[in-house]
Amino acid sequence: GAVVSQHPSRVICKSGTSVKIECRSLDFQATTMFWYRQFPKKSLMLMATSNEGSKATYEQGVEKDKFLINHASLTLSTLTVTSAHPEDSSFYICSAPKGGYGYTFGSGTRLTVV
Amino acid sequence: AQKITQTQPGMFVQEKEAVTLDCTYDTSDQSYGLFWYKQPSSGEMIFLIYQGSYDEQNATEGRYSLNFQKARKSANLVISASQLGDSAMYFCAMRDGNNNAGNMLTFGGGTRLMVKP
Numbered sequence: 001g002a003v004v005s006q007h008p009s010r011v012i013c014k015s016g017t018s019v020k021i022e023c024r025s026l027d028f029q030a031t032t033m034f035w036y037r038q039f040p041k042k043s044l045m046l047m048a049t050s051n052e053g054s055k056a057t058y059e060q061g062v063e064k065d066k067f068l069i070n071h072a073s074l075t076l077s078t079l080t081v082t083s084a085h086p087e088d089s090s091f092y093i094c095s096a097p098k099g100g101y102g103y104t105f106g107s108g109t110r111l112t113v114v
Numbered sequence: 115a116q117k118i119t120q121t122q123p124g125m126f127v128q129e130k131e132a133v134t135l136d137c138t139y140d141t142s143d144q145s146y147g148l149f150w151y152k153q154p155s156s157g158e159m160i161f162l163i164y165q166g167s168y169d170e171q172n173a174t175e176g177r178y179s180l181n182f183q184k185a186r187k188s189a190n191l192v193i194s195a196s197q198l199g200d201s202a203m204y205f206c207a208m209r210d211g212n213n214n215a216g217n218m219l220t221f222g223g224g225t226r227l228m229v230k231p
Contacts, residue, residue, distance in 0.1 A: 032215075032216055034218045034219070038157075041226075042223070042224075043205065043221045043222065043223045043224050044159075044205070044219075044221045045221075046218050046219075046220070049216075049218060051216075091157055093157070093159065095159075095218075095219070097214035097215060097216075097217075098214070099214075100213050100214065101147055101164065101166070101209075101213055101214055102149075102161065102164065102214065103149075103161075103214060103219060105158065105159040107156075107157065107158050108157040108158065108159075110157065
């Protein structure tokens with residue numbers, strides 16, 4: 001139980017375009033979703049925390065206008081990378097709390113901006 | 115502020131041997147949770163084991179055990195009887211507070227484990 005489905009798994013887009021990444025909680029209600037970014041061979045860095053029905057909280061140094069996060073329902077949180085540039089190429093992964101102490105992760109999205 | 119340190123960027127282990135992956139943490143909270151995750155090349159995060167700060171016994175899950183030394187603030191992962199499929203990145207992570215409500219995970223830098231046949 002407590003599965004988060006993340007789509008797309010891979011996406012290639014052109015510079016200047018926007019890309020939307022979706023994370024859906026399939027069998028539970030995710031009131032909170034954490035969004036992480038991971039560069040190759042590096043660790044996961046928290047970008048932002050989204051809570052259903054309220055504005056996301058961004059970590060220091062993360063551009064709110066570039067990484068738009070929406071959590072409009074208890075089963076869907078989205079990350080939109082706007083006006084993407086090659087330096088935005090990365091692995092993005094979402095995570096939701098589950099079971100009182102643990103976390104469930106999406107399968108991740110590998111974004112390549114060309 | 116939290117900090118998680120994994121001092122071994124890469125490690126080799128012979129198949130069927132045991133291996134210890136190091137993790138030290140720093141927090142001013144009394145309540146916290148420690149996690150280990152495995153990340154294969156596919157990118158998925160696979161939960162391995164959890165230790166709560168008030169748990170007196172070291173956590174064990176099959177071939178995985180967590181050597182929790184609270185005074186030293188260390189939470190090393192021990193993998194017994196390594197298998198080729200254990201080759202992956204391993205991340206130590208910490209959550210402040212005694213539950214996950216609104217509390218994110220902070221990750222260490224990771225250790226790449228390579229199992230030799």
